[in-house]
Amino acid sequence: MNYSTAIFLINKHARGIAVTYEADEHAKREIVKTLDQDIQVDDFVIVQSDTRHKMTVCKVVETDVDFDLDSNTKMNWIVNKVDTEAFKEILTQETQAIATIKRAELRQKRDTLRDNLLKDHMETIKALPISAMNGDTTETKE
Numbered sequence: 170m171n172y173s174t175a176i177f178l179i180n181k182h183a184r185g186i187a188v189t190y191e192a193d194e195h196a197k198r199e200i201v202k203t204l205d206q207d208i209q210v211d212d213f214v215i216v217q218s219d220t221r222h223k224m225t226v227c228k229v230v231e232t233d234v235d236f237d238l239d240s241n242t243k244m245n246w247i248v249n250k251v252d253t254e255a256f257k258e259i260l261t262q263e264t265q266a267i268a269t270i271k272r273a274e275l276r277q278k279r280d281t282l283r284d285n286l287l288k289d290h291m292e293t294i295k296a297l298p299i300s301a302m303n304g305d306t307t308e309t310k311e
Contacts, residue, residue: 173244174236176202184208185234186247188216188227199227200236203247208232213251224248 176183186208187198201216208214210229218225236244287294294300 171238171240171242171244174202174238174240176204177238180204182206184232185236185244186214186229187231187234188214188247189230190225190227192228198230199245200234201227201245201247205247205250208247208250213253215248215251217245217248226251 177185182204184203184206185200186203187200189196189198191197199216201214203214208229210232212229214227214229215224216227217223
């Protein structure tokens, strides 16, 4: 008997889940086990492995799969589901923060250039029709 499949004999809620380590749709699949009833196709899961930290991230490609109880291949556990929604929210917030920083940098650069380069010529610039188009005028800091 393959003792790594014993959970399927003692707990009727155990599930076989097909996962892949690769992004390629046709990549080799491995069947792993879990008691988590919420895992679905396209979820990312942390799977027990023989890598340096004994865990690897995989993508779920099929749930509740049949498998060979007589196979000699060890069946690893799913350690946990990866919370990609929380990660996506962090990335969204970071993107917003970077956009705000870039706008502030641009504004600061524009203001610095205006103050340093045009300071002595602001009256001449303000007299040009282009400086008042659309009702806006070039402002100077006092």
